[in-house]
Amino acid sequence: MPTITLRARELPEIRRLPLFSEMRPASFETLMQGAYAQTFPSGLELIRQGDPADFLHIVMEGMVELYSRWAERECTMAVVLPVGSFILAACIRDAPHLMSARTLERSRLILVPAVALRAVFRSDPEFAVSAIGELAGCYRAVVRHAKGLKLRTSRERIASYLLRQSHIAGDVAGFSLPVEKRLLASYLGMTAENLSRALKSLEADGVKIDGNRVVITDRARLVALARPDALIDGPDPDGATAGVGLPPVTVAGLRRGA
Amino acid sequence: MPTITLRARELPEIRRLPLFSEMRPASFETLMQGAYAQTFPSGLELIRQGDPADFLHIVMEGMVELYSRWAERECTMAVVLPVGSFILAACIRDAPHLMSARTLERSRLILVPAVALRAVFRSDPEFAVSAIGELAGCYRAVVRHAKGLKLRTSRERIASYLLRQSHIAGDVAGFSLPVEKRLLASYLGMTAENLSRALKSLEADGVKIDGNRVVITDRARLVALARPDALIDGPDPDGATAGVGLPPVTVAGLRRGA
DNA sequence: CGAACCCTTGACAGAAATCAACTAAGGTGG
DNA sequence: CCACCTTAGTTGATTTCTGTCAAGGGTTCG
Numbered sequence: 250m251p252t253i254t255l256r257a258r259e260l261p262e263i264r265r266l267p268l269f270s271e272m273r274p275a276s277f278e279t280l281m282q283g284a285y286a287q288t289f290p291s292g293l294e295l296i297r298q299g300d301p302a303d304f305l306h307i308v309m310e311g312m313v314e315l316y317s318r319w320a321e322r323e324c325t326m327a328v329v330l331p332v333g334s335f336i337l338a339a340c341i342r343d344a345p346h347l348m349s350a351r352t353l354e355r356s357r358l359i360l361v362p363a364v365a366l367r368a369v370f371r372s373d374p375e376f377a378v379s380a381i382g383e384l385a386g387c388y389r390a391v392v393r394h395a396k397g398l399k400l401r402t403s404r405e406r407i408a409s410y411l412l413r414q415s416h417i418a419g420d421v422a423g424f425s426l427p428v429e430k431r432l433l434a435s436y437l438g439m440t441a442e443n444l445s446r447a448l449k450s451l452e453a454d455g456v457k458i459d460g461n462r463v464v465i466t467d468r469a470r471l472v473a474l475a476r477p478d479a480l481i482d483g484p485d486p487d488g489a490t491a492g493v494g495l496p497p498v499t500v501a502g503l504r505r506g507a
Numbered sequence: 508m509p510t511i512t513l514r515a516r517e518l519p520e521i522r523r524l525p526l527f528s529e530m531r532p533a534s535f536e537t538l539m540q541g542a543y544a545q546t547f548p549s550g551l552e553l554i555r556q557g558d559p560a561d562f563l564h565i566v567m568e569g570m571v572e573l574y575s576r577w578a579e580r581e582c583t584m585a586v587v588l589p590v591g592s593f594i595l596a597a598c599i600r601d602a603p604h605l606m607s608a609r610t611l612e613r614s615r616l617i618l619v620p621a622v623a624l625r626a627v628f629r630s631d632p633e634f635a636v637s638a639i640g641e642l643a644g645c646y647r648a649v650v651r652h653a654k655g656l657k658l659r660t661s662r663e664r665i666a667s668y669l670l671r672q673s674h675i676a677g678d679v680a681g682f683s684l685p686v687e688k689r690l691l692a693s694y695l696g697m698t699a700e701n702l703s704r705a706l707k708s709l710e711a712d713g714v715k716i717d718g719n720r721v722v723i724t725d726r727a728r729l730v731a732l733a734r735p736d737a738l739i740d741g742p743d744p745d746g747a748t749a750g751v752g753l754p755p756v757t758v759a760g761l762r763r764g765a
Numbered sequence: 766c767g768a769a770c771c772c773t774t775g776a777c778a779g780a781a782a783t784c785a786a787c788t789a790a791g792g793t794g795g
Numbered sequence: 796c797c798a799c800c801t802t803a804g805t806t807g808a809t810t811t812c813t814g815t816c817a818a819g820g821g822t823t824c825g
Contacts, residue, residue, distance in 0.1 A: 298738055319658040320734050326653065338643040338650075347650050347738050370639065377635035381628065384639060385596040388646040392605050395584065395653045399696050400577040403781075431803065438657050443781060445805055460804090476578050480556055480605050661813080689771070698814060703773055718772090 255286045255359065259309055262332055263359065266307070268383045272376035276369045283365040288357045295358070296350040302339035304360040308332065311356020314432065315348045325435040327390075328353070328428060337384060340366055353428070396481050398438050404447050404454075406437045408475035411456055413482050415465055423464045513544045513617065517567055520590055521617065524565070526641045530634035534627045541623040546615045553616070554608040560597035562618035566590065569614020572690065573606045583693040585648075586611070586686060595642055598624055611686070654739050656696050662705050662712075664695045666733035669714055671740050673723055681722045 260281065263269055269277060286309070289295065295306065298317060306313070308329050315327045315335060326348050329335045339346050340363035370377040397406055410433070418424040426433065434444035448458045454474045455467030465471055518539065521527055527535060544567070547553065553564065556575060564571070566587050573585045573593060584606050587593045597604050598621035628635040655664055668691070676682040684691065692702035706716045712732045713725030723729055 317654045317658060317738075319654065319736055319739060322658050324654075324657040326650070326657075338646045341639050341643040342647065344647070345738065347647055347654070371632055371636060374629055374632055374635060377632060377639065378629060381599050381635065381639055381642060384642045384646060385599045385602075388596045388642060388649060389600065389602070389605055391646060391649040391653055392584070395649060395656065396575045396577065396582070396605070398653065398656050399582040399584075400575060400580050429803070440782060441804075442783085442806085446781095449805090478577055480575075480603065481577060687771070699772075700774085700815085701813060704813095707773090 253285050253287065255281065255284065259286070259359070262309070263307060266332055266334065268334060268337075268379050269376075271379050272369070273373050276373040276376055280361055280365055280369055284359055284361040286357060286359045288355065289352050291352055291354045291356075294349060294351045296336065296346050296348075298347060298349045299345050302336055302342075302344065302346055303363055305334055305337055305340050305363060305366055306350070307334045307359040307361065309357045309359055311358075312353040312428075313350055313356055313358070314353050315350050316435075317348050323435070324438070325432050326394075327436070328432070330427075334383075337380065338387065341380070341384070343367070353432075393481050393483075400481070403437070403439045403443060404451065405475055406439075407444065407447055407451065408454065408456070408471055409477055409482055410437060411451075411463055411465065412468075412471060412475050412477050414463070416483075422466070422468070423462065425461045426463060511543050511545065513539065513542065517544070517617070520567070521565060524590060524592065526592060526595075526637050527634075529637050530627075531631050534631040534634055538619055538623055538627055542617055542619040544615060544617045546613065547610050549610055549612045549614075552607060552609045554594065554604050554606070556605060556607045557603050560594055560600075560602065560604055561621055563592055563595055563598050563621060563624055564608070565592045565617040565619065567615045567617060569616075570611040570686075571608055571614055571616070572611050573608050574693075575606050581693070582696070583690050584652075586690070586694070592641075595638065596645065599638070599642070601625070611690075651739050651741075658739070661695070661697050661701060662709065663733055664697075665702065665705055665709065666712065666714070666729055667735055667740055668695060669709075669721055669723065670726075670729060670733050670735055672721070674742075680724075680726070681720065683719045684721060 263281070264277060269280075289311075295313065306329075308331050310331055313329045313335065314325055315329065316323055316325045327335075335350065336346060336348075338344075343363065370380050397409065401409065414424055414427070415421060428436075430444055430448075431441040434441045437444065439447070448456075451471075451474075452458070455465060455470035457464045457466050521539070522535060527538075547569075553571065564587075566589050568589055571587045571593065572583055573587065574581055574583045585593075593608065594604060594606075596602075601621065628638050655667065659667065672682055672685070673679060686694075688702055688706075689699040692699045695702065697705070709729075709732075710716070713723060713728035715722045715724050
């Protein structure tokens, strides 16, 4: 059963998002009064590319994939995890969505009307500033992604991704892939077969994969291959659509959307 | 000799940029008082990736390439033509540049201090709104670029690019490439050799290339190959860094940065 | 006039997509 | 509970694409 009303305990969580944390209480009220929440089953198409942008989406639980389609081909652009927002840019521009969105699992979303959004950032300068910051972060995230695609080979992209996931998990050697491999392959710009083979070949470069489990056996070797770079891989999580399967991180006691 | 003062006739031109056209006169004054202009020779590195963002750059004359470097590899991310601005996102975030910038020819730029920028969009909501819109446009432009890289083959990207250039030039059959081929190759995500061969092979698909000159001999055939898509190729020029070599266009009497 | 540099072409090696088959796991319905 | 079906993942064989290296022609610029 879809829940239409926001839960009381969800409001503070939303409020803590960088996008909303600095705005005036009254503005926040306005936004949230027009908003509603809903739980969607897995695999549901939330947004179809080309459609007009009516609502800013906030992921409270679950996982949402942003993807694009062209000429019977499809690719994953990003994955949004709790608590993160998406399609801010289309809402602001009042333009058609460039990407589609679908739930990867049962997900609870909050939908904020785009008209309210546009009204509020005219009346609340602090919110406007936050929106700019958020958007700038999203922009930088996509630039990083494009840089990775153009400057790195497949194996280098995989190695970088694994190192980054390891870092996010707390610089541990072992962790689990947060998404299906086929999705990861698409995000990294290659076919599933290619990823499968590349992962196996990477065992010679310091990482062992067993199903979903990843163990970095020789970090120095993997780093030598990936050559991680702050201007491509982070470190700052630049906005909500920064990557695939970045789980919520606790930085200095502050819970950040991935 | 570099000119430090802004020319009187340049101010209205800047003012007409979408980023500045809606702001309060006083705010515009403030920004422009802190700004200065300078003419740079060709091939000069204006910005090095990783450096802090101190100035918003506006191209008044000439041509500026945004590019990235990693592991002795380099790629073109965009080309900015008059009148367009760049690195707004880094200025706003007060973050290190993700891209470098260099002049492709003798260019006249106007530099607006980032601190002034950040101050003004706190005090002038209309400017904040414009900045959000501009940034949203830049974001969408990079998303389009990434989509092209991930969804299209090299030949499809080239064909799309040629069709888009033709459209910008007024849907003419013949036009000239606005940039060097090696740069175009890098922008489109391939080597110069690859582009050279692909261009030749495209003669079977309705386009003839002779040096810098391009003639579309069979548009229907080229369209069939490129399958242009509004959600990748435009039509709206989403921000200043929308592509490579998009010349200033006159749309409904309004001069737009490419 | 020489020195870069751009562009092209050829030959080759490496990388990646494609097609196909097979396994394993998960979910559905009888 | 089991048979069945779907789907993710892997692997192999093959083809296509792409990058790399090398060389040569043409142009520009100092």
